[in-house]
Amino acid sequence: MNKPPLTLYLAAPRGFCAGVDRAIKIVEMAIEKWGAPVYVRHEIVHNKFVVDSLRDLGAVFVEELDECPDDRPVIFSAHGVPKAVPAAAAKREMIYVDATCPLVSKVHIEAQRHADNGLQMIMIGHAGHPETVGTMGQLPDGEVLLVETVEDVATVQVRNPEQLAFVTQTTLSVDDTIDIVAALNARFPKIVGPHKEDICYATTNRQESVKAIAPKCDAILVVGAPNSSNSKRLVEVGARAGCAYSQLVQRATDIDWRAIDGIKTMGITAGASAPEVLINEVIDAFRDKYDVTVELVETAKENVEFKVPRVLREPA
Template identity: 60%
Template sequence: MNAAFPAELPDADAKSSRPGLTLLIAAPRGFCAGVDRAIEIVERALDKYGAPVYVRHEIVHNRYVVDGLRAKGAIFVEELDEVPDDAPVVFSAHGVPKAVPAEAERRKLLYVDATCPLVSKVHRQAERQLEKDRHIIFIGHEGHPEVIGTMGQVPEDGMTLVETVEDVARLPFSQDDALSFLTQTTLSVDDTRDIVEALRVRYPKIVGPKAEDICYATSNRQAAVKELAPDSDLVLVIGAPNSSNSLRLVEVAERCGTVSKLIQRADEIDPAWLEGVETVGLTAGASAPEKLVREVVAKLSEWREIDERPVLVTEEKMTFKLPRQLVD
């Protein structure tokens, strides 16, 4: 016993000699109400209908979440023609063009729509603007599933996409044209404000939504990063490279003058990133579960003595109802 006891001391000494690291953890972070709802829809569909349940597009942009649902029996596809006639299908949280549910109904497929209610609100606004014969200027990122879904709510010539202030300057419309604007829900708050201002300057009569389209979760997560980034030497954002809201968090941190890295899992962290770093900010995009946040904290703890400090900007209490066909 005596021989074993001294052998434990170097480990303890090594642990105590590790340099400290202040970890500023954003709050709110991670899952939003729309993502929670979408994941629960797939899980309930699996419980009710049994595996497999098909999901058109990734239910949310997070590989860990998608892999977890796949292990439970979800099959992810890009188009409806990959779904058998007798199988249930779920539409992703990003929303789909009108042609998709129309095709599902034509084929008499059993489908469940997991579109985030805040995205559905933008779809309804698009329909109302079309009814009033207004051409819609849509602020968003080309190719993003939410943009494809929203632009698919109206005829092809009813909506024009802009991504930058420079795009506004190139628009072919006159000040006398009947115009309105809407936005993708996961954009940079600051970038969107600049584009909207450019639209209002160029088209003083343009009609906008009564309330901001950018969702509460996107705004809150960006606000939390703005709070912690100036006090951080490095900001880590947990999220997928195809997640718009996660990419915006990286941009927000960098605009505060802080180096920021997008990671999907803790094993992507390069220890060299921590050289000379005393304070790290940590957040997670709206599709990233809290388990991945704790995984990152555990990884950082292998190298440094961690002092966790929450940075709270607001508390979120939003919840959304599930589709009727999945509620017992």
């Protein structure tokens, strides 16, 4: 039986970013240096496949520091943690390694600098997301106010409208954030913004590549986790950019074949914490059912690399 033809547009860049790559490497190197178990506070990155693979090597994932014993190393996730967490680990004389993405750390430093200058902070982000919790936790309660939407900007209660600064979560939709920033500037003309946009290069690049493929595609699949902010934003970007069917899948077994029956063109991308092995698994699933022609659509090249902390580069 002849397979129907399908053109598969593969977005690039896609998948792992430098911060995720570094965080995974930190867990692997920690297990190599100190042996198992090594504790990790929160999922190191938002991807079940990655977390399960590290668990098999000897990582133990917990939600809070009080679930960790004093005598085993603990790693803080790539999303960052409130200042109180490393302070508590130091008080308990624990070995800890901070796997916070350097681009998230940059936002933390920025928030502290503004606070030192007497400015109250507004954070554009998603309530409850670990990165937002970590960034807001760099400063005392009440010093960082959260806005999620343009509507929130109209109602946020500030201490002094002339002494404000804002930062953003690194994994937001670029287009949504532009509107929120415009609303902040309109309501608070003296608000101070970042020297350089907080949304990270990887988030921006992946969203641009989805915009490039969306108009050509009958459907788009984003390989990523349901708790991954940047992956969910890619789904939204695909839909807004003109693709009627834009969906998130964790892996090939999640594909709803009935929903995409009859398609001629398919776009595939992946969030920043999704490994290439899962992307290849999805492509292979399409090869089983279609006569696939793959076209790479590359909108940027990435060559960013972040060093792991010195403690892991030194001999045990």
